[in-house]
Amino acid sequence: MKQLLQSYETGHLRMVDVPVGAPKPGHLLVRNVASLVSVGTEKYMLELAQKSLLGKALARPDLVRQVIAKAQAEGILEAWRQAMGRLDTAVALGYSSAGRVAVVGPGVEGFAVDDRVACAGAGYAGHAEMACVAANLCARIPRGIRFEQASFVALGGIALEAIRVAHVSFGETVAVIGLGLLGQIAVQLLYAAGCHVVGIDPDARKAAMAAEHGADAVASDYAAFAVACRNASRGHGMDAVLIFAATSSNEPLEQAAEACRERGRIVAAGLTGLEVPRKTFYEKELDFVVSRAWGPGLYDPAYAQKGIDYPFAYARWTAKRNMEEFLAQVARGSVRLDHLITHRFPFERALEAYDLILDDKEPYIGVVLTYGGSQEQPAIERRIDLAAARAKTIPAATCDGTVRASLIGAGLFAKGTLLPAMKGVPGLEFSGVASASGLTSRHVGDRFGFKYCTTDYGEVLRDPQTDLVFILTRHGSHAKLAAEAMRAGKHVFVEKPLAISKEQLEEVIAAFAAAPDAGPDGGRPLLMVGFNRRFSPFTAWIKQQFAGVVEPLSVHCTVNAGYVPPDSWVHDPEDGAGRIIGEVCHFIDLVQHLAGSFPTRVHAETLDAGAYRPSDNVIVTMKMANGALGSISYLAGGDKRFPRERVEVIGGGCVGVIENFRAASFTKNGRTRRKRNWLSVDRGHRNEIIALVQAIQRRASAPVAFEDYLSTTRTSFAIEGSLQSQSPVELIPAPPSAPAHTR
Numbered sequence: 001m002k003q004l005l006q007s008y009e010t011g012h013l014r015m016v017d018v019p020v021g022a023p024k025p026g027h028l029l030v031r032n033v034a035s036l037v038s039v040g041t042e043k044y045m046l047e048l049a050q051k052s053l054l055g056k057a058l059a060r061p062d063l064v065r066q067v068i069a070k071a072q073a074e075g076i077l078e079a080w081r082q083a084m085g086r087l088d089t090a091v092a093l094g095y096s097s098a099g100r101v102a103v104v105g106p107g108v109e110g111f112a113v114d115d116r117v118a119c120a121g122a123g124y125a126g127h128a129e130m131a132c133v134a135a136n137l138c139a140r141i142p143r144g145i146r147f148e149q150a151s152f153v154a155l156g157g158i159a160l161e162a163i164r165v166a167h168v169s170f171g172e173t174v175a176v177i178g179l180g181l182l183g184q185i186a187v188q189l190l191y192a193a194g195c196h197v198v199g200i201d202p203d204a205r206k207a208a209m210a211a212e213h214g215a216d217a218v219a220s221d222y223a224a225f226a227v228a229c230r231n232a233s234r235g236h237g238m239d240a241v242l243i244f245a246a247t248s249s250n251e252p253l254e255q256a257a258e259a260c261r262e263r264g265r266i267v268a269a270g271l272t273g274l275e276v277p278r279k280t281f282y283e284k285e286l287d288f289v290v291s292r293a294w295g296p297g298l299y300d301p302a303y304a305q306k307g308i309d310y311p312f313a314y315a316r317w318t319a320k321r322n323m324e325e326f327l328a329q330v331a332r333g334s335v336r337l338d339h340l341i342t343h344r345f346p347f348e349r350a351l352e353a354y355d356l357i358l359d360d361k362e363p364y365i366g367v368v369l370t371y372g373g374s375q376e377q378p379a380i381e382r383r384i385d386l387a388a389a390r391a392k393t394i395p396a397a398t399c400d401g402t403v404r405a406s407l408i409g410a411g412l413f414a415k416g417t418l419l420p421a422m423k424g425v426p427g428l429e430f431s432g433v434a435s436a437s438g439l440t441s442r443h444v445g446d447r448f449g450f451k452y453c454t455t456d457y458g459e460v461l462r463d464p465q466t467d468l469v470f471i472l473t474r475h476g477s478h479a480k481l482a483a484e485a486m487r488a489g490k491h492v493f494v495e496k497p498l499a500i501s502k503e504q505l506e507e508v509i510a511a512f513a514a515a516p517d518a519g520p521d522g523g524r525p526l527l528m529v530g531f532n533r534r535f536s537p538f539t540a541w542i543k544q545q546f547a548g549v550v551e552p553l554s555v556h557c558t559v560n561a562g563y564v565p566p567d568s569w570v571h572d573p574e575d576g577a578g579r580i581i582g583e584v585c586h587f588i589d590l591v592q593h594l595a596g597s598f599p600t601r602v603h604a605e606t607l608d609a610g611a612y613r614p615s616d617n618v619i620v621t622m623k624m625a626n627g628a629l630g631s632i633s634y635l636a637g638g639d640k641r642f643p644r645e646r647v648e649v650i651g652g653g654c655v656g657v658i659e660n661f662r663a664a665s666f667t668k669n670g671r672t673r674r675k676r677n678w679l680s681v682d683r684g685h686r687n688e689i690i691a692l693v694q695a696i697q698r699r700a701s702a703p704v705a706f707e708d709y710l711s712t713t714r715t716s717f718a719i720e721g722s723l724q725s726q727s728p729v730e731l732i733p734a735p736p737s738a739p740a741h742t743r
């Protein structure tokens with residue numbers, strides 16, 4: 001299918017073919033018939049993306065501070081790579097559309113194929129031939145409403161939610177600042193609710209339009225606006241003011257405060273300056289609210305992604321109910337939209353529409369993209385072969401053979417960390433990239449030179465040109481995908497963790513034991529889990545320094561992990577499984593590697609603080625089979641500017657320290673040797689990939705024994721068990737035939 005996308009790095013806008021994603025549980029696949037360009041929001045996004053790096057920095061000083069903190073803690077190069085990874089993003093434009101249901105996803109009730117639906121949501125209802133939209137962000141289109149009218153649903157919901165937040169009632173006086181699409185719709189809704197409306201917009205044509213459709217008085221400058229507000233309110237001031245203006249200026253908020261009566265209400269729904277004029281707010285004791293989109297639920301993953309609705313009695317007006325009510329008001333004639341549509345463009349000419357908006361070539365208000373009518377049925381393509389001219393296949397250097405790699409999952413970690421580390425690895429060639437998002441798979445495929453992109457990971461597993469599969473999805477799917485890849489005879493790199501439950505781990509064990517040969521000459525598939533820190537040059541250097549020490553070691557890891565919001569997917573029991581299984585596992589593996597043994601007993605304590613989840617702040621102690629001691633302090637309450645990780649190894653009269661994988665020191669007999677990287681951290685991502693590729697090329701054993709991964713995973717489960725039981729947990733001793741520190 002064709003989709004409109006924008007590069008946030010360059011601001012370049014283009015139409016591309018992207019593979020269609022299968023509807024996830026709780027979602028619908030919709031063939032678009034019309035989509036509305038939200039000219040204010042989308043113009044702002046385009047202009048921001050087209051700014052230089054300096055311009056973006058000036059526009060987002062909060063992000064600049066994060067980059068500076070990253071550079072101080074982890075070096076300039078690492079900060080640059082991560083910043084560029086975030087900038088290297090394909091943005092799907094649009095968030096309000098209408099069409100017909102093509103496929104009903106699992107678990108969806110109340111919708112059927114060919115139903116007419118209006119859709120809303122950034123990342124869902126974009127400008128594309130097809131859209132995969134959460135069912136809770138879809139509303140049936142009432143009889144008599146055309147698709148063009150229904151495509152206004154998100155903007156109508158935004159206006160309706162702002163009115164609800166303002167708590168207006170019959171007979172009140174309400175001012176609307178900004179009479180673009182949102183303001184025009186709000187004027188009509190307020191009029192239908194029995195309010196007396198005063199509007200202002202510097203465009204006299206828009207002001208006149210509002211006067212024709214419900215505004216009692218309009219103005220094109222603030223002096224006339226002030227007079228109109230005094231007259232409408234009989235000198236008392238307006239009961240409420242809704243701000244829909246799109247400007248960085250603080251003037252709309254200042255004028256809203258002046259227009260309000262004592263204890264009046266101001267709601268900001270537009271992109272405007274928000275520096276509160278304290279004197280006026282204090283003297284009038286004003287209420288001020290920034291309304292959020294079109295209702296509760298939009299930013300709640302349980303509502304928007306998993307289809308869990310809010311109880312009607314406790315959340316009367318959710319995002320979907322506001323969408324439905326707006327359509328109902330359109331159906332009854334309370335809101336008229338045809339006069340707001342100033343331009344229509346066939347979707348294949350969408351770039352012309354954005355030229356019109358960016359260049360202000362002629363007056364516009366509502367710009368609608370049309371998709372050839374409901375009779376046109378574009379094919380559902382799950383795979384796109386990328387042009388050979390754009391292929392940037394990584395050349396095979398001197399090596400035994402080329403390893404052809406494909407990705408399943410292409411999120412921020414893949415783009416910002418792993419793919420840059422893979423670039424230029426001798427003998428590694430990119431084949432396919434699979435992602436649930438067709439836009440993401442296409443963008444990453446183009447950016448890194450993959451031969452094809454797809455939304456069906458089965459394409460990768462069935463691909464005879466793929467030798468090695470990288471699994472970079474969310475934690476909950478790692479075990480399933482790794483098992484499927486091994487059963488397909490592929491070598492596997494799976495990002496940590498290997499599994500999030502004992503049942504998942506058993507599936508991996510069974511697949512590993514039964515895996516067929518990887519090709520006619522490939523031997524048994526190799527499995528690597530992304531425990532990269534053992535491959536860091538600093539880890540290797542410290543381990544080498546302790547090579548002559550025979551007594552058991554003490555290894556301690558301190559991790560300044562940082563805060564993760566409680567609603568993050570990391571804490572979700574199905575997607576992330578918490579930070580012990582998802583992140584502490586890194587340091588379990590590192591302790592095993594440095595101590596040269598597996599844990600036989602673990603004990604864990606957590607910080608009792610209401611602001612954190614139990615897995616956010618954990619102190620773990622581990623007794624190792626060879627007598628060594630390991631401990632991990634994984635803490636979320638620190639400062640981001642402080643280095644993230646510190647590793648200390650003590651034993652045999654020696655002390656080794658790794659400082660955030662930028663520097664290391666080894667002290668023995670009163671003398672200290674040092675190793676340092678001044679520009680960046682090196683946590684071993686590139687080295688682990690090189691090690692895996694070389695093992696595949698040479699048909700050697702895996703760089704890390706499978707038993708190491710089993711021990712690390714089981715230990716992470718045991719840590720959670722220790723927290724629950726508040727007591728130590730014993731583990732089965734490591735098999736004597738497979739010590740962790742030898743090959």
